[in-house]
Structures are given as C-alpha cells and as structure tokens.
Amino acid sequence: MSNFEKETKKASATNVCISSMGPFLDQLPIGIFKTDKEGNLVYTNGYLAKLISEQLVGKSKEASSLEPYIKQTVRGCLASGKSFYVESRPFENSKGERIFLNLRIAALKQDDPKEKNIDAGQRPEVIGVLEDMSEMTRLENNLKKKISELSIICEVGNALRSTLNLEEILQVILIGVTAGQGLGFNRAFLLLLNEGENVLEGKIAMGPSNPEEAKRIWEDLSSRKQSLEEILNWHKDTLGKKDILVNHTVKKLRIPHSDQKNFLIQSIQEKKACIVKKDESDSEANKCIFEILGTNSLAVAPLVSKNKVMGILLADNSFNQKPIHEEDIELMEILAHHASTAIESSELYQKLTEQVNKLEEANRRIAENSQRLLKAERLSLLGEITSQVAHELRNPITIIGGFARSLKKKKDDKDPDHEYVKIIAEETERVEKVLNNVLNFPKLEEDSLAKVNLSQIVDQTLEMMEGEINSDKITVMKYHPADLPRAMVNPDQIRYALLNIFRNAIWAMPQGGILSVTTKEKNNLAKIEIKDTGFGIPKEHLSTIFDAFYTTKPDSCGLGLTISSEIIKNHGGSIVAESEKGKGATFSVVLPLERENPESAIKPSSFGGGK
Template identity: 25%
Template sequence: MLSPELVAVIAFGYLLLLFAIAYYGDRQRAKGRSVIANPYIYTLSLAVYCTAWTFFGSVGKAATQGATFLTIYLGPTLMAFFWWFVLRKLLRVCKDNNLTTMSDFLTLRYGKGALLGALVTVGVLLAVVPYIGLQLKSVSNTFNILAYHEVISPLTTPVYQDTAFYVALVLAVFGILFGARHLDPTERHEGMVAAVAFESLIKLLAFLAVGILVSYGIFQGWGEIFGGISRNPELRQLLSINTGTHDNYLLIMVQTILAMGAILFLPRQFHMAVVENTDEKHILTAMWLLPLYLLLINLFVMPIAFAGLLMGFPSSEADTFVLRIPLQSGHPYLALLTFIGGLSASTAMVAVSSITVSTMLLNSLVLPLAIRLNLQEHLPPHLLTIKRLGILLVIFFGFITYRLIGPSAMLVDMGLIAFCGVIQLAPAILGALYWREATKWGAIAGLGAGFLLWAYTLVLPYLIEAGMFPPGILEHGPLGLAIFKPTAFLGLNGLDHLSHAFFWSLFFNLAIFVSVSLLTAASPLEEEQARRFVGIFELEEGLPLERRYTYLPNLDQFTRFMEKFIGTQKAREARQTFLKQVELPEKDWGDREKLQLEAYVERTIAGSIGPAAARVIMDGYLSSLGSRMEGVFDLFGQVSSSLEESQQKLKRRVAELSVLYEAARTLTSTLYLPELIEGVLDLLVERLGVEKCSVRLLDEDGLLTIKSYRGLTRIAQILSTKPEINTLLGQCLLTPQVISVSDTSLMGRDRLEGLLEEETLASFVLAPITTETLALGVLTAASSQKGYFAREHVEFFQSLAGQLGAAVRSAQQVAHQIRNPVHAIGGFAHLLLKKLPEGADTRNYAEIIIKEAKRLEQMVREVIETSVIFIPREEEQDINQVVRGALGIIRSKIEEKQLDLKVELAEDLPPLTMDVGNMKRVILQLVANALDAMFFGGRLKLSTKRQNEMVEIKVEDNGKGIPPHMLPHIFDTFFSTKPSGPGLGLPIVHKIITQHRGQISIDSKLNVGTTVTIKLPATQEPAAVQH
C-alpha cells in the first residue's frame, strides 16, 4: 500500500526532476544550443492543451455522456487544417513586433491604447483562474485518493491542512523559477518548455499504460468492454449520442467550435504556439503530430470509463476512475504512475498559464496604471518582482476559486467555461489579422459585450449554485425580470447552459464588433498597424519614412535605457542583434537606421512591459531628452501615412509623373531655356512642396553659377564656384550621379563646399543636368527637415534633371545646326554680289539673300544667347542711364535710317532696382523692333516719366503697326509679326519685365504706329527680384 509520505516524496522528487530538466534547458539556451528547437518538442509543448481535465475529466465525461468528450480533441484537429494560414500569420506578426501575449497583440493592433489590453486581461483572468483552480483540485484529490483513499472536501478542511494549498505553493515556486527568474524581452522560457514537453510525454505514457492494463489486463479487449455496456440497458445509451440535452448535436457543434478556438486562443496555447516557437516550419509537423497525440491520449478513454462502470464504480466517481481502477485491481505502482501523469498535466498547465497571465497583468494592467499615476520612473527596478507577484497572485486566485466553488462543479465544466471565455477573443484577433477596417472601439465594444454576456449567462449560474448570489436570479431573473434570466436570456429556452451562453455571447460580440468597427474611424496609427498586420506577408520591403524625431539618442544611450527594463546582459545582446541587423557601423547611419533603432528599442522593451507602456515610456524618455516626434511632411502632399502601401506608392508615382509630364510639356512648348528652368522650379515648389531649389549651370570658364532659384534668400554669398571632385557638388556633376543627403550634420563641411548655407541645413538632393556627353549643371532641392528626401526620390530627380539636360541640348543643337549653313549662305551670297555686274536685276535677289541670312544669324545668336541665362543681378540704377547706354549701341542703325529721334528723359525719377544688362536688352529689342517697322524718315520717340511709385518708359514709332488680330499673341514664344522673324524678342522682353515686377503693354494701329509702354515699380526695400 502507498503511504502518504511515499506519495509526497515521489511527487516532490518528480517536480525536482522537472526543475532539473528546465534548468538544463535554460543552460543550453544560454550556450546557444537550444534543446527545444525541433518540431517534436514543439508538438509536445502544444500538448499542454491536455490538462488534468483530459487526464481525469475525459473519463468522467465518457462515463456519463458517451462520446461527446471527443469534440474537445476533434476541434483542435480541425483547427490544424487552418494553422498554416492563421497560426503562421499570428506568429509572424508577433515575432516581427516582439509581442508576448494576446493582450499585447490586440493592444498593438488597435492603436496602443491601454483600455483594450486591460479588458482582455480581466476577461482572460476571469476565464483562466477557475481553470487553474480546477488543476489544484485535481492534484489534491488524486493525492488524497492515493494516500487516504478518499476525497477530502475543502469545505471541511482548514487551509493549512488542504493538500491543494501546498500544491499551489509548489506550483507558484515552479512558475517563478522558470517563468520569472530573469527579465527576458522575448518572454521565452526554453527550460519551462523542455519541462512541459517532458511532462506531455509522461502523461501520455501513463495514460496509455492504464488503458492497456484495463483493456487487456483486466478485460479481454475492447469487445468485452463495449459488449458489456451494450448488454446493460441502463448504460446502453452511452454508446450513442443525441439522447438528451447533455449530448445533443447542438452541444457537439458548440463544443467543437469552442475547442477549435481554445487551441489557438487559450493563453497557454498562444504562449507555446507563438511565443515559444523557434521556427515557422515546425507548424507543418505539429499540425499532424499534435492531432495524433490527441488521438492516442483519447484512445483508451472510453474503454477505461466503461470498464470502471462495469466494475461497479459509481459514475459520480468517474473523474477518478483512472486512479481507482489500478488501485482496486492491485497495481498501486501503476496508480502512482497515473498520479504522476495527472500531476504532469496539472503542473504544466498551471505553470504556463500563470506565467502568461501574469505577463498580461503586468503589461496591460500594472504598467499602464503606473504610467497613469506617473510612477514609471520608479518601476524599472521592480519589474521582476511585480512579475513574480503576478504569478503568485494568479495561482492564489485559482486556489480561492477552488475553495469557493470548486467542490460543486465537475472538472469538465470549469474547462468549458474557460473555453467559452477565451473564444470571445476570436473576433478581435481574427479581425486584427484579416480585416483592415476593424477598429479599436469595435474591438473594445465587441469584447466587452462578449465577456459581459459570458459572465452573466455562464459564470453567474455557477456562482449562484455555490451560494454567492441569491438563487432567485436563476429562477425568476434579476429583480424579477424573467426576460433577463441568466439561463434563458431574452426568453431563449430549451438550450443547455453552454450552448445558450455560447450563442448569446458570441452573437453580441460579433455583431457589435463588426457594426462599431464600421461606424467608427480608425486613428492613423491604428490604420498603419492594420496595414502592417493584415499585410504582414506582403510587406517584405522597407516602408518609407513616415515620422522622425527632432533628435534621437545614440546607440549607447539607448542601450543604457534598455538596461533599466531588461537588464545589462539582455540589453547588450539586443544591441548586438541590432548592429547585425542594420549591417552598417553607427557613424554611417542615416535617419532610416536611427528610426529603425528607435522602433527596435521600443519593440524590445515592449517584450518586457507591453506595447502600450513601451510607447508611453519611450515617448517620455525621448521628450525628456528634448526630442519630439513629427510626421515627415510627405513630399507628395496629402498622401496620408495611413493609406495602404501600394496605394501610397501609386499616388507618389502619379505625383511624380505629373511633374515629369508638366516638365516635358514646358520643354516642348519652349526652347527658351530660362522659361523652362523657371517652369521646372515652379513645379517643384507648387506640386511637390519643395522648400528651396535652384539650378546651377556651368559657364565657359568652368564655373558653376546659380542661374535660377526658389526660396533662397542669401544668394549673393556664392554665385560661382569651381566644382571640385572632393565636394558633393563636384561629385554630382562630374561622376555624374544623383546625390541625396538625408542628414547634413553627418557630412563634413568641406564636402558641402559650393552649396549655400541655407541649402545645407538638414537634407538635400543634387541631380546632375547632363547630356550624353556633357555635364551642364546641377539641379538642387533642399529642405530644412532631416530625412525629407527619401531614397525613392532619387529616381525622380534624375529624370527631371535629365529632361532639363535634354532641353539644353536641343536648344544648342538647333542653334549649332542652323548657324553653320546660315554662315555659308551669307558668305556665298556676298561672293555672288561681288561677282554680279552693277545694275543687274539679280543683285537685288542676292541682297535679299544676304539680308535674310543676317536675320537668321541674328536669331541663332539669340537662341544661343538665351540658352545661357543670367541670374538677375539686382542693383540700383538710373533708368535714364540705361536708356542712354542702349541708344549708344544702336545709334548707328538709327542714323542709317535717318530717323527723327526724340528722347525725353524725366529727371525726377525714383531709383529702380534692376538687372542692368537685361534692362538694356529690353530697350535694345524694343528699339530694334521699332526700326524694323519704320521706313526712311520715320519718327522714334523714347521717354521716361514718373508716375506715382512707378516709372514709365515709352517707345513710340510711326511705323506700319501690328495687325489687331496678332496683338493678343505678341508675347508668345515663336510668334512673330514678321514673316520670317525669330519670334523670340518680345517674349524675352516680357519675361524680363515681369521678373522686375513690371508691366508691359503694346498699343498699335495699323499704318499709324506702335507704342510700347513699360511700367516698373520704384525701389521700396532692398527686396529680391521676384520670379
């Protein structure tokens, strides 16, 4: 016979063995030789699903209800068909984000708020605590049966004599030793997994041993057992189902669905399947091996149950048949093995559950609460203690429920209550993985309703039975409202308690989750997470930068920060892992890497304290360093960060393409380079919101000169520089390549030479303007925000600069290709003229050829000239001086035509700010046009006049005038009133005048004359010339 001492010593010895295994597992992991990294251990660890409920309860259920208990194991088998899709996705999301519990998973997905996590934690705690109590009950009952041959009711025993109390203590120590010996950011406990896997093996072997003894030792095979039952009219109904509400088809379906959910959503299953997983591919083995394990452990359940009944045990003792049969038949040591098997089932479940639930408590309740109370500064040193207390607390709660309601309920009931509780998580978790539109409020409302109804319709009846609430609620409803009766909610009668509770809780949960999700809007953070969770398999490539910090600590600072939460050793490991990940030494990091580090550190500490707390603590830490987060203003306007990735890319492409398209249009509509460059810069500013941009072109002396710009104010500092290859500017031009600098503070001063100070504040892009053979200049775009130009923009600037290059090239080509033939024509016409005899008719033709050739040459010169534009050099000048200067140049022409020239220059003019060269060209062009329009003896008048704050310049002639239909087009490029004119003169004039903020108007009457009026504003302040 077995003495209590022997049983206690054996049990304790077995627990010591488990400690040894767990210790070994942890040691091997520290050495980098994981003992659990294979699919078989993974499968055995998932067998933590089989608790004392399986070990003892299944037999109890089979002895009273027949085959219905099988649904609890067929459900997981069915679920295994979906593992490769659902579990793998869950796994990937959790690994990528270092999530360690379901509440963290939901918190992160639904916007990092604390409320949802707290709700999940409370719900799961309520569901799991009685389940833990059930394990304690099982261990203490089996111990008492083995040692004293009787079950001792906790109602009659003081706590200190209750075996369950000591079991609870030992299990708490076990949980603390292997679940909270140190802080682990990944929350992985390989030692514990190894111990659990070992226990799974033991419980299977123990059960098979009893089964074989019963089937073939005591009876002559299954035939005899089943035959005996079928011959017994009272027990006969156990062989079939659907004989009453306790085993009808509805209940079978409900239990199957509950079991399908439980294998995925029970905290301990989630922990083993997701957190402790070392390789996704292990799922592929576990998905058939676990069902096989479940089949084997259930193979002898019915034979044992029926054998017990045939042997004359009362069915009320069916929960302990596994133990009583070997004892009765004289196999005490087999009974001891069975006891150890049951102990394995219980301890594994309690250890894993208490660890995971305490992690949830810490991450989702304690830390958010501490942050609310502003205690986060004091927390880090106590994290480990809090976690240990959490484990202790969970097991203690389990013990309390065992003392209070344990005796009144069968083992199986408590398990199903827990199953029904955790399945409330299914909509929110599956929604998180597959439904982008699921929102935080949808999840909170759905879960809240689900948990509430579950507690009301399923838990409350048990509490009433245990005498904690007045029984009237069950019979007549609360306050006599029969419609709210917990077991017949809204008048739904005739269902068993479980199906009734399952239906109502999940019905409201699902309906509210979906409808509230559809009615509320997700925050941008939530949408981003939804995109990342749902599309986890698509997002292999890096995302564009969506936010940045004004300042980020360096790796050393971050390491010290992490130490507070995960300890020195783990922080150092995390640091090494990160360095391996980025593959770049710290000094070469750009914004992207720094941001990666920030996200990595947040994920790492989130493993210890949960995502909600990690976010708040991280923000607090960064702001204490004077850093704040700001969204990187999206280069392409309203593209919200919350949009789906592909959509975002598409929009960006569209914006880029539209700019390129516009640029191409400008290019084909004008050969006038200044206009093209101005147009491109305008596009950059208006369409893409670029702050500062400029075009620098190479001149004949090999100097880079700023030709045109936007948003730069201190342009005078550097007008021309020689591009040296050691500077970025030179590198860009000479190699040639697009250079993007996301953080100028990481660049040496000498590399930035040639660029304006205001261009090098934070980030910029340099793009070379080149033709196939020539480097022509550099297009620059700069921002005062770091990281403004992401890598994807490089391509865009390359195309834009390429277009500019093509424009310059085509202008040059036209000019060069025309110039030489025109030279030749003019030259030969001269020769022809000399050879022709005086007075010949043909001389006239030759003269016309010479004249036209000259005009052509003039036009070519203009094109070449205008290809090189000037940056307007603003200086204060007397406009009269400019007019006189221009007249000096063109005087000979005027005299040639013997014109009547009148010049009226007012002396009271205010000073004007202008580019003298350009203004001179304007006057020259206008006078030249007038000359062209007049015949011998015409009248030309130039005048200047003050008009308030404006200066008016007039050029009047009495030439042939401009036909009225042409007047509106007079400033269009390539439009000419003259049949063969180049059509470039007036557009340039117009451009220059508008550059000077002036106006130009033309008044003309056919055969009467033309008056061109220019109005220029007087200098008010030394403002930059407007473009």
C-alpha cells in the first residue's frame, strides 16, 4: 500500500474534515481535491482552483479540458474501487504554454470494513492530488535533446575520424546536417577556399531538387528506420551519384575572399555561425546568393581550424519552411568545428602522401641511376678491354689482308686458288672494318652514315648467316614493303646489331621453328620486327637482357645484345623485347628515317673506353 493510500485511509478513519485544513492546503504548490460519491468536486485547494480557472485545454485524446478530465478519472476510480495514477498528461494554457500534470486519486475507505458489496448509493468519496510536472518534463526533454545532440556530434565525429578521404569527409558533413537523425535541415551546401585564387567556391551539396522529391526521400528514410551511423555508412557508396541539381547549383557560387561586405566572408572573419535572411540583406551580391540557392533563409557556419580558413557550411529549410532557431545554429557550429579539423587533416594527409610519393620517386631514380652507373662502369671496362683486343688483332689482320690482296693481284683469274685468295682478302677487309668500328665505337661519325634501304640491310645480314641457319629446321620469312623510305645509318653497324639479334633467335630454336622479319614505316620511323618461335624469355629476365655480361648461353660472354642496343641508341633509335616463356620472342628495332639535323640524332655511346 502506498503512503498516499495510507494517509487517505487514516483521514477516513479519523473522520477529519478536509476542509478544516483549507488554509494550509491552499499554500501548497500542488492541486488537492475531494469529490462526493457521484464524482462531483466538493473541494479544491487554491492551486487547483487557479488551474481550473485558467481553462486549460487538453492536448491528448483522453482530455479535452482539466475539470472534465478529473471527473472522468474519478468515475473510473469509483467504478473500480482502485486507486489511479496518470503521468504527465499534457495541457495548454491561454498563453499557449504547455503544462504537464500528474494525477493521483484514491477512494476513501468505508467505516465498516466488513462491507464488501457497495451499491450505487453507497459509493465512497474520492480524494486526489494534481502535480504540475511541467518544469520536470521540460528538464527531461532538454536532457533528452542534449543527449541526442551529443549522440549526433559523437556519431558524425566518429565518421569524420574514420577517413582521410576529402570527398568522404564532405559527404559525412552534409549527411550530418541534412539527415533527420542529424540536424534535419532540408539542404546543405559546402564552399571551400581556393587558396590559389583566394576565392570561396562551391564544392558539394546535398538535398532534394523539389518538394516532391523531398517528400519521397523523407518517406523512404522513414521506412528504413536507420540510425545516423547506419545512414552515414550507407551513403559512403553513393559519392557523386546523387543530388545532381544542388551540386550543379552550389558550383555557381564563387565569392572573392576579399569581399568584406559579403555575409559569408563576414561570418568567416568573425568565426561565428549565424542565421541570415534574404529580406535583411543589404547588397545585391548577397541577395544573389539567396536567388542562386533558391531560399529565403540560411544557416551559416564558418569552417576555420587554428585560424586557417577552410570554407563555409550553409543549410536551409526551403521545402518544409521550418524556422531556423539559435539552438540549430549552435549545434551546426559544433559540427563545423569537427568538419574543419577533419578537412585540415585530410589536406595534411594529402600533402604527406605527395611528399612520400616524391621520396619514393626519388629513391626509384637513385636506384635507376645506381644501375646505370654500374652499367656504365661495366661498359667502360668492356670498352677498355675491347679496345686493347682490337688493337692486338688489327695489326695481324691488316698484315694478313695485305698479303691476301697481294696474292690476289699475282694470281690469274683462272687460277683455282684465285677465288680462295679473293674470299680471304674480302673477309679480312670486313674484319678490319669491324675492328675499326669497335675502336671508334663511342663515336658515330657523320661521314660513316649513308642513305640505305633497311630491308636490304636485313636481307644482306640474313645472307651472311646462310651457313648458320639450318634450312631443314628453320624457315625464314621476310615481309618488306616495296616503298620503304631510306634511313641515314651506318650500314655495317646496323648489320652487326641485327646479326646479334638473329643469332639469339636461331639459338632459341634448337628443334627448329620460324624466324620472321618484318620492316614497316609509320610516322617517319622505320620498324624492324624480328619474331621467333623458340622457348622464349622469362618475364623476370626481360629487363636485364640488354645489360652487359648478362647471358643464359653457356658459351657466351653476354655482350651481343648490349652492343646491338648501344648501336641502335647511337642512331637515335630504340630496341624493345617482348616475350613469354615457351611462346617465342619479338625484338622491335625502331630507327628514324629522316633527320633535319643529322648530328642531333647522333648520341655518344655509354659503351666507353675506345681509342
């Protein structure tokens, strides 16, 4: 049994007249009343009498006004014989103020406790207490509101801290401002400062395009029953895919940061959020912002972090026309502060990423230069060795060539040895040229160049290799255009470069196959494409096959492709290898066909060391 019921029972038992306590009860800040057996009020203290006189209007289905509501509840108590407690029933006074009342009522006990069956004429009287819970209800509502606001700030803050992607950060800000579980604005707009041009420019926006779309969106979101956190996560996959019209609209805004009369610039300088209305704007430029956005009132919050201007956040209620209150601005300002910090962090991260990329690029170049330096050292050593070998060979070869030419002159054409002596003389002359080329390798002299048909160079090189190509196993296929323009090259060096490539192709086909050579012309460049059907080159080796001393052949020193590559490069061309293991290889040699300034295309070789 409650204390209240105990007290009413005691009052009944002692048969004390409640009206005798009137002066005391009138001073209490609660309403006290007593009814007769019919439920009619027979006593009200001063506080309740005042409430009844104010003609409070009920704001619920159960109560139209205060006095009928009390009588209705009392009758329910009399009919059941049970106490009633009704919590926080809302009413409204003549000033439009909400009043929340708690009602407690209890039936006074009969003098004869043995009497159980009470007919209509024997109903007990009722005593009741009416408590004004308006202040308590307001405090509870304010507390709930503060908790909701803290929840919004916490969830938006967590979402902002979860990413360093600027687009995602901006999206989170706009969702926090427009979501019903957030600030609940109809639309939101973000302008960011372009530091290069010192201009505030529209970046991104969120919101419906018209009232019909707004209604459809609100109904959809209402049916989902999602939390703000769920909405934030759901929208991460919709970046740049929605709200096209408002995004197009906000990008029309470009405001010089130096425009001191603009209300957006003033908000940034004062670092203070505010409400701005179109009819209060004092300049055409300010009114133009409202016209572009199609609204009459804006909530404005600057995005400033540690005195650094990031931009500005705008929001409106252009569709439901809900007034913007100061408390909305306060919460929006807090979100703007979190947004500013997140945007600054994103920019710092972007700058850091750029610096890291630059360092990685610098490290990559250092590694490449180290490889080039190592290669240059190898080539320099190779050049010195080659030069010495060439010097040692040139003298005896020159002597042999001289004797061969002398014998050739002495031999009659009909002499059976004449042809052999002729071959010896021609081959020693060719070897002398090769040795001279090796000795002069770092230089591609202009007087050594000649206009030649590269298709003919290919044919001549293949003819030189007739003894090396087993025609029973290897089929040579040539594809030459009839009108290939001539190229300015050193024929002997190009033949030597092709010779090394052809030999590699033949070596890669020990069981036989097809060697195809195609020459073509495009954009004033000649391309010689050499394909074989051999065992191919592993991908991991493709980047090193032109390096000096690199080889997979058991009897090779690994210089053939290196020399070929240097020859092609000295002619202003390039050589590329493509291959897959087991699928053959393709070498593409590209050479310029014409030169306006021939000397500009002659590059010194990194082969080095020749004398």
